[in-house]
Amino acid sequence: MPALTSAKPRRSAVVLLATAAFVMLVCLLTCSASGAATGNSSGLVWVILTDLSRTTLTEVSLSEAITAFLTNTSATHQYLNTLFRPAPIILDTGGNLLTALTQITVLLSNPLTFPSVLFLAETADVSASVVDMLRQNDTTSDILIISAHSSNTRLCDPKTNLRTMCMVPRDMINVRGLLEVVSNQLNWYSMSLALSNDDYGDGVAQAVTSEGQTASTTATIVAHAFMNGAASTTDDDAVVASLIKYRARGVGCFLREAETRRLHAAVERNRRAANSVFLIASRESLNVLPDLTSDVNGTAKPWGAIFVSAYTPPAELVSQGFFPTTHGTAVDEYGAFVLSHLLDGLLMLDAAKGAIDNMSALRAARFRGYTGNVAFDSIYYQRVETVFSLITASHTVRNPLVTWTLKNYSSDAAQVNANPNVTSALIKTSPLRTAKICMASPSNCAGVMGLASLIPIARSCTVLTGPGSDAVVMAVTPVVNEFHIPQLDYAVSNDYFTDNVHTYPYFSRSLPKNTFADVAVTQLCVHYGWERVIIITSNDQFGISRAQSMATRMQQQNLYVEATYYLSDGNNATVADCMEKIYAKLVSRIIILINPFTAAQAETFFRLSDYLTYMRQYIFFMDSALCHAAAASANGDALRQKLPSSICIYPNVTQTRLEALNTLYTSSDYATTRQEMRKLMSDGGFLSSVESCDISSISPYAGFAVDAGYVLIDSVSRAVAENVSLNVAAHLLPYIRSTSIDNFAGDCTIDSTGNRLYAAYSINIQLLNGSSLFIGTWNSKASPALEITEWSFVWLTNSTAVPLDTFRDASFVLSTAFSASPGAIVISILGFILTIAVFYFCYRHYRMQKLVEQALEANQFPVTDEELRCLRGIKDDV
Structure with a gap:
């Protein structure tokens, strides 16, 4: 059937209608604003920008409440009637950002409606966007902005928003209070978080990272998920599945009212979650409060509660005469919260005697208001002396289940559980039924250097793996000891950490001590008849002790350490200077290199031989860091070819095991797991490593790291089988230190001191032309330990004969000895x-x-x- 009209005219009509609607909106706003402004030409223009679609308040009832407040002769304010025009300009955005920006633009275009004070009672997204627009030019940057609803960092940071005052306590304080209350008063050892997919949720997510360290106690956050404003039931069901994946019964919800109701409905649809998951919402969901009914003596229990800062409830606002006409029929919990903070914003201006241009006076204001004691911190200029309450329909802000009071940022909060028996009867506990493994690792592919910055170690970790650096182990140890977190490292082999059990009581490792590798190097030198060596290490306590350990092993085999060099860093210039000194003075060609390098420094070390060509006459025993760097690099083979006959000693992994694990790792069944792994690494701060490192397969150089994973799997499995509570992280330590498995890199038996008892290494050598060649193994359990399986290959001398330990002639040896x-x-x-x-x-x-x-x-x-x-x-x- 042919169309009656074409699509093009219909699109034109839609455009015309939209344009007409926009023009009508602007005209209406101009007329209403002008009418409000011309009603009284004296006093400052003040504007309230709010979203009334989330409350039963209307412009009429809101205006009625504010008028009642200003005209109340018994009120404490003195300056507001002379400071402001009698009525504010109220702009209802309907929660639409475009509408909000349009309304503000209209006001700014008219001198009669240009605001001196702007009250923002909007969402974080809208509020932050409006503030960004006003701060873009000088004419609007002096407008005083008072936020009566949102309080995230983007909006309330005084460094970026010099003329903004936030009446609501910061989101970070809300997060800290929730973590401490659920941990101390509700006995939650695990919890999940549901966050709005907007600026509010993003701000809370950032706060969780920092406040997890600041809170005095906290539950282990085992999962978090973001909810979209508009999503299908399938999407909501997927959110619930992710929140309960690790069997947490408690969920903290930083969601809007509609999102909280959708989440509750999805919980009810989930058989595993229904009647077991308890939701704790924030101020954004205050209007669900009437649904949270309970009877402590009956079977009816609330499906959730709300953790919210102080406000005056609707009944009290009505009784105080704020709604003489409507008598409160048009105010709900959310509207009461917003109105309470609006009124305290006005009282703050009155306390500053109307000095809206004096930020110091505003920040020094202190009074008793509709949201409790109102005061601001002298450093951060944010609300202090705040009180948060855990409430239900039966236990409102006037008789809450629990209160959490923070006097200032330098003191601990006071917690009061009015009736612990009632609280425990209404809110279920949330035990920790899964182990949270935190990973700390160097920010490069090779794992050869400490973290560029310490990754925050959440006290909620059940066990910490890494960090793979001597220096970083020392740095994080105070935190590990303070919170009794078992630590399993996969790259730190220095004897110092397990020899000092009182200083490092929670340190264990899945790799052998340095002693084993030192003996392997020594025996290889003896095997090839090399009687003198040179050692290069770092100039710190770890490098010095490692060099001494290596020298001791050499002396036990009657080998001569010709010299030991200590590098201040791994930069190109430092290494080049060291090589120049060696080439000028020393006889030996055998160099044992045990200095830590970053990934970039490792590559430049190999390329140094392009300029110092004599380096290709030396045989380097390379530290595992350099070997791993070459293996992880895309052009690793080309790098190693620059130093022919360089030798690597690395974890011994049989080819069968390596292929089996890689087959499983790269299979299509594990595609989702690989994506989750990449996301976890990105979220943990390893985004650059994910993008630059080859994680498409598992390398034998990562053998001890893989063993660390198997140790944790074995330890947690045994602990769970014996019904050991994971609420206390230290309970897992004896299971780690009694591990005895053989899954990947040989026998991995960890003793009571945290040491791996046995070592098995593979040995390869870089051929003169071609890739590296596997030449044998060293196994501490075998006799003899060293087994060379490959004899015939071309050395750096272009011969299959084993080179001598020097390339110098007799005259150099004599002249060097005489000059020495x-x-x-x-x-x-x-x-x-x-x-x-x-x-x-x-x-x-x-x-x-x-x-x-x-x-x-x-x-x-x-x-x-x-x-x-x-x-x-x-x-x-x-």
Whole structure:
């Protein structure tokens, strides 16, 4: 059937209608604003921008309440009637950002409606956008903005918003209070978080990261999910599934009212969650309060509660005469919350004696208002002396279940549980039924250096893996010890940490101590007949102790450490200077390199041989960091070829196990797991590593890290099987230290001190032309420990014969030795000559004596028998 009209005319008609509607809106706003302004030309223009679609309040009832407040002769304010025009301009945005910006633009275009004070009772998104628009030019940047609803960092930071006052306590304080209350008063050891997918939810998510450290106690946050403003039931069901994935019964909800109701409906649809999950909402969902009915003596229990800062409830506002006409029929809980903060904003201006341009006076205001004691911190200029209450329909802000009061930012909050028996009867506990594993790792592919910045260690961690750096282990140890978090490292092999059990009581590791690797290097040197070596390490306590350990092992095998160099850093210039000194003075070509490098420094080290070509005459025993850096790099083979005959010692992983794990890891069944892994790493601060490192497969160089994963799986499984409570993280420590498995890199048995008892290493060497070659293994449980399986290959000398431990000729050795200590050499030569002279004199004396004896015996000299006995040294008998 042919269309009656074309699509193009219909689109034109829609555009015309939209334009007409916009023009009518602007005209209506202009007329209403002008009418409000011209009603009384004296006083300052003040505007209230709000979303009345979320409350039963209307412009009429809101205006009625404010008029009643201003005209109340018994009220405490003194300056407001002379400061402002009698009635504010009330703008209802309907929650639409475009409408809000349009309304503000219309006001600014008319001198009669240009506001001096703007009250924002809007969402975080709308409020922040309006503030951004006003701060863009000088004419509007002086408008005083008072936020009576939102309080996230973007809006309330005094550094970026010099003329903004936030009447609602900061979101970060809301988060801290919730974490402490659920942990201390509700016995929640685990919880999930549901957040709005907007500026409000983003601000709360950031606050959770920081306040998890600031809170005195906290439940373990095992999951979080964002809810969209408009989503299907399928989407909501997926949110619930993610929130209860780790069996948390408690959920903190920072959602709007509609989102909270949708979440509750989705919980009821989920068999596993229904009647077991308890929701705690925030101020955004105050209007669900009437639905949270309960009877402590009956079977009816609330499905949730609300954790909210102080406000005056609707009944009290009505009784105080704020709604003389409507008598409160048009005010609900959410409207009462907004109105309470609006009124306190006015009282703040009155306390400052109407000095709206004096921010110091406004921030110094202190009074008793409709939201409790109103005061501001002298440093952050945010609300202090705040009281948060845990409420239901039966336990309102006047008789709450629990209160949490923060006097100031430098003190701990006071918590009051009015009736613990009632509270525990209404709100179920949320035990920790899963282990939260926190990962700390260097911000590079190789794992060779400490973190650029310490990743915050949440006290809610059940166990910490990493951080893979000696220095960072020391840095995080006070936090680990304070909160008794078992720590399992996969890259720190220094003996110091397990030898000092009182300083590092929670430290364990899935890799062997340095001693094993040192012995492996020493035995390899003995095998190839290399009798002298050079050591390069870092100039810190770990590098120095490692060099001493290596030197001790060398001496036990009668090997000579020709020199030890300590590098201040791993930069190119420092390493080049060290190599220049070695090339100028030392004889040995065997260099044991155990200095930590970053990923970038590792690559520049390999490329250094392009400029210092003599480096290719040395045989480097490379630290696992360098080996891992080369393996993780996209052009790793090309890097190692720059140093032929360089040797790597790394975890021994059989090819069968490596292929089996990679097959499983790369299978389509694990595609979702890989995506979750990437997301977790990105969320944890490893975004650059995810983007730059090859995580498409598992490398044998990561063998000890893989073993760490198997240790945790085994430890948690045994703990859960024995019904051990994971509420206390330290309960997992004895299970980690009694692990004995053989899943990937050989026998992984961890003793009571946290040490791995056995070590198994693979050994490879970089060929002169081509890739690296596997040449053998070293196993501490085998006898002999060293097993070389590959003999015939081309060394850096372009020969299959094992090179000597030096490439120097005899003249260099002599000249170097003489230049090293000429005085000692001269004395040695003189001593040698003197020794020869003494031996020669003794020999001549002995020869002369024998000749005389022979002559006497042949009677060639006329001597008596007595003289002959004297010549022979025979004494007469006494």
